[in-house]
Amino acid sequence: MATSSALVMGAVAYDPKVVTIWDGFQKYFGARGLAFDYVLFSNYEKQVEAHVLGQIHVAWNSPLAWLEAERVANRLGRRAEAICMRDTDIDLTSVAVVRSESMIRSTGDLKGKTVAVGASDSPQAKLIPLNFLAECGLTPERDFRVLVFDKLVGKHGDHIGGERDAVRALLRGEADAACVLDRNHPAFVREGTIPSGATRILAQTPVFDHCNFTILDDAPGQQIAQFRDLLLSMSYADAEVRPLFDLEGLKRWVPGRTQGYAQLSAALNRFGTIDAFVDNLAPRCK
Amino acid sequence: MQIDVDLGSLGFSDGGHLLVKRALRTAGPGESITVAGTSPELEIDLRAWCRESGHTLRFEPKQPDRPAHAVVTNGGAETDRWSGAQRAGEADAGQPGAVVSHASRHWGLAARSATVEAGSPEFRFNLVDKIEVWSDDAARLYAQAVAAQWDPKTAIPWDTPFDLDDDVEDAVVQIMTYLIENETAALIVPSRFIAQLHPHFREVMQLLAVQAADEARHIEVFTRRGLLKRKQLGRSTSGGQASLKTLVDESEFAIASFLLSVLGEGTFLSLLWFIERYAPDPVTAAVARLAAQDEGRHVAFGIAHLTQHLNNDPSYRPRLADAVQRRHDALQHTAGLNAEVFDALVLIAAGSWQPQDLRKGHQRVMELTREMDEGRQKRLRRLGFDEAEAVELSSLHTRNFM
Numbered sequence: 001m002a003t004s005s006a007l008v009m010g011a012v013a014y015d016p017k018v019v020t021i022w023d024g025f026q027k028y029f030g031a032r033g034l035a036f037d038y039v040l041f042s043n044y045e046k047q048v049e050a051h052v053l054g055q056i057h058v059a060w061n062s063p064l065a066w067l068e069a070e071r072v073a074n075r076l077g078r079r080a081e082a083i084c085m086r087d088t089d090i091d092l093t094s095v096a097v098v099r100s101e102s103m104i105r106s107t108g109d110l111k112g113k114t115v116a117v118g119a120s121d122s123p124q125a126k127l128i129p130l131n132f133l134a135e136c137g138l139t140p141e142r143d144f145r146v147l148v149f150d151k152l153v154g155k156h157g158d159h160i161g162g163e164r165d166a167v168r169a170l171l172r173g174e175a176d177a178a179c180v181l182d183r184n185h186p187a188f189v190r191e192g193t194i195p196s197g198a199t200r201i202l203a204q205t206p207v208f209d210h211c212n213f214t215i216l217d218d219a220p221g222q223q224i225a226q227f228r229d230l231l232l233s234m235s236y237a238d239a240e241v242r243p244l245f246d247l248e249g250l251k252r253w254v255p256g257r258t259q260g261y262a263q264l265s266a267a268l269n270r271f272g273t274i275d276a277f278v279d280n281l282a283p284r285c286k
Numbered sequence: 287m288q289i290d291v292d293l294g295s296l297g298f299s300d301g302g303h304l305l306v307k308r309a310l311r312t313a314g315p316g317e318s319i320t321v322a323g324t325s326p327e328l329e330i331d332l333r334a335w336c337r338e339s340g341h342t343l344r345f346e347p348k349q350p351d352r353p354a355h356a357v358v359t360n361g362g363a364e365t366d367r368w369s370g371a372q373r374a375g376e377a378d379a380g381q382p383g384a385v386v387s388h389a390s391r392h393w394g395l396a397a398r399s400a401t402v403e404a405g406s407p408e409f410r411f412n413l414v415d416k417i418e419v420w421s422d423d424a425a426r427l428y429a430q431a432v433a434a435q436w437d438p439k440t441a442i443p444w445d446t447p448f449d450l451d452d453d454v455e456d457a458v459v460q461i462m463t464y465l466i467e468n469e470t471a472a473l474i475v476p477s478r479f480i481a482q483l484h485p486h487f488r489e490v491m492q493l494l495a496v497q498a499a500d501e502a503r504h505i506e507v508f509t510r511r512g513l514l515k516r517k518q519l520g521r522s523t524s525g526g527q528a529s530l531k532t533l534v535d536e537s538e539f540a541i542a543s544f545l546l547s548v549l550g551e552g553t554f555l556s557l558l559w560f561i562e563r564y565a566p567d568p569v570t571a572a573v574a575r576l577a578a579q580d581e582g583r584h585v586a587f588g589i590a591h592l593t594q595h596l597n598n599d600p601s602y603r604p605r606l607a608d609a610v611q612r613r614h615d616a617l618q619h620t621a622g623l624n625a626e627v628f629d630a631l632v633l634i635a636a637g638s639w640q641p642q643d644l645r646k647g648h649q650r651v652m653e654l655t656r657e658m659d660e661g662r663q664k665r666l667r668r669l670g671f672d673e674a675e676a677v678e679l680s681s682l683h684t685r686n687f688m
Contacts, residue, residue: 088337095330183334186299196300201327236340237366239405251340251363 006035007223010047010056013040014158017247024244034226043154045277052285061214062156063123063264068274069214075282082212082256084231088249089210093182094129097199104176107136107203116147116166116175122157123264129179131267132205147175164193177202209260289355293323298331315362322355332356370404375486379425387416389486398486412482413539417598421591424489431496431583436576438507448567455515457630458570462512463520464627466505468688471530473501475546479539493587500580507573525621529686532613540595541609547588550688551581552665556658557687564635592669603670607679614682622685
């Protein structure tokens with residue numbers, strides 16, 4: 001466990017704004033009596049490793065990183081807990097979009113076609129939608145070709161660029177469908193990546209959850225309780241907090257929950273995405 | 287049952303979100319509205335939008351007595367965002383309290399009377415106090431300045447043929463050279479303060495901007511007249527530059543305004559009308575006349591703003607007097623007015639090299655300096671200096687005129 005008296009959080013540097021965000025939180029927590037520091041990682045796998053090895057107390061995890069941490073912890077007989085998340089991490093969906101004039105009317109019509117997806121480790125733009133299509137009876141790379149747009153692998157799709165490239169491939173005719181997060185579809189229309197009316201939604205996944213603050217069973221209880229209480233008391237009406245919330249994309253923090261990770265967990269089981277990672281890390285953390 | 291927002295076939299992201307936003311705003315935080323529509327993507331888009339906007343959402347299936355619809359509950363984020371906002375004064379400067387005595391640096395570039403979100407970044411404006419910068423006359427003078435703008439291309443009879451003796455042409459070129467460097471100082475000084483002035487004092491900012499634009503035009507026409515018959519301009523002296531440098535270096539707005547507009551440009555007014563009167567050609571007369579008209583407004587603003595300042599803080603008057611003394615002390619070992627400018631003024635006022643004409647020309651320039659002195663004393667008295675102070679301060683004014 002980290003020896004400093006400060007509560008140390010890990011986060012992944014998927015964008016320079018991450019520094020602004022966590023510097024702001026550090027100042028906010030410090031002013032309220034919680035010594036807080038953070039460590040940035042270039043990828044979630046390294047963050048999970050550092051967490052299990054006790055180098056950080058709490059991790060701001062992607063849904064995939066949460067499942068990585070949980071599975072490694074389980075393998076070690078330990079317990080992981082999601083203590084807090086953003087209101088915007090609750091009940092997301094992903095959509096498969098096609099060109100408006102496309103003859104594809106149902107998921108079954110994707111048989112023999114090409115589906116563009118985001119980064120290979122993106123829950124929302126690859127793993128969950130491909131699992132959803134598999135549930136619909138279409139096995140990836142057997143029943144349809146998967147065109148992957150890897151952008152910043154290791155950042156679990158936090159960077160939107162992979163989804164944007166997938167949509168561009170759809171518009172260029174290189175793919176017959178593209179998988180994106182529900183909110184990114186209208187966002188791509190607003191920013192001009194998708195000409196208005198050029199695409200339509202073919203299918204939508206069931207709801208799933210996104211990031212959470214993860215702790216393991218050796219986390220310092222009192223500091224974690226204070227950290228969580230401070231998060232839950234932050235208000236969008238506070239002018240000091242609001243710019244940080246706007247950057248991090250939330251209106252309020254909510255208590256963590258884990259039922260929203262079932263689809264991603266099923267996808268990992270189906271595709272074996274993190275098996276090697278868990279097999280490799282767990283023995284090193286005993 | 288009544289549906290609050292029926293989008294019909296309008297897509298949510300094709301403008302439908304505006305109707306939902308409006309209804310939620312009317313309902314207020316914590317209140318719910320019902321939304322229905324037939325766009326196939328409505329449910330998906332509405333779900334994503336509500337999540338991002340902090341609203342909660344519930345879908346109700348079709349029942350015998352009601353259509354399928356969504357229930358959206360206002361999460362209050364918009365109200366939260368504006369809860370600590372401040373109104374940045376009032377738009378109409380004529381209303382009491384519209385222009386505040388101390389403008390918040392957090393108001394930044396926001397227009398006066400705009401509602402400014404709390405937590406907006408702080409701008410490093412130095413001039414934030416009304417007393418330092420404001421004049422009730424600024425709006426009127428700005429409107430007057432805008433209406434009086436002239437086009438150098440058409441306002442000056444550039445093509446009128448004339449032919450001067452070489453010496454007289456040289457004298458005009460020397461005067462133009464001198465005017466250009468003085469007007470350059472008069473452009474730089476207000477420009478420096480525009481960048482330091484809080485935009486809350488909009489009318490003053492606009493007036494200073496148009497003043498700088500006036501000077502840009504003056505520089506243009508003086509340059510063009512100077513080069514009308516010559517390939518290069520005349521001489522620039524270190525004494526003249528030293529005098530102007532004290533203006534450019536002055537860091538306090540009110541003092542700079544006093545030295546430049548009230549004393550310097552005030553003195554220049556007399557000079558420009560003098561040049562207009564004795565100009566040997568129609569182009570010189572026109573550039574001097576048009577510049578003099580503009581300078582009149584600059585002087586008027588300087589006096590209006592300082593009068594208001596001194597009415598609010600009479601103890602500031604001795605500081606103005608000190609500034610004149612300081613500038614005099616700094617310049618006492620410099621040559622003052624460029625001797626060649628003086629000679630050039632005598633020559634154009636004489637109109638020829640005949641000794642009796644030169645005597646007359648010299649007398650006219652002496653008369654000009656007396657007029658300049660009287661003008662300065664008059665303006666100083668208007669600012670509340672007594673007779674003796676006005677006489678003394680005027681006598682200390684730079685020999686370089688500006």
